[in-house]
Amino acid sequence: MHIPEKTEHTADTGISPTLPTGEKKMEKNRSIECTVNECLHHCKGEDYCSLDRIRVVPREPSPAEERCTDCASYYPDETAKIR
Secondary structure, eight states: OOOOOOOOOOSOSSEEEEOTTSOEEEOOEEEEEOOOTTBTTBOTTSSEEOSSOOOEEESSSSOOSGGGEEETTOOBOGGGGTO
16 A cells, blocks of 8 residues: 655644644634544644645545545644543
């Protein structure tokens, strides 16, 4: 199975500046629905991504079904494991 390379995680993630509480305020992108709570870019409490755009890549040559693709913009949220 072909596993795509992940996109490089940069400071340009679509995440707003840190709030006084130390939390990051995430602005949801209503054009990108997402239910992957374990992703750093997921708007917790709402099923949206906070990125301006995402990159979807095939898992295998000539994907024929939805499950044959991945979001290459995924970046693990280490704090999601603590919750």
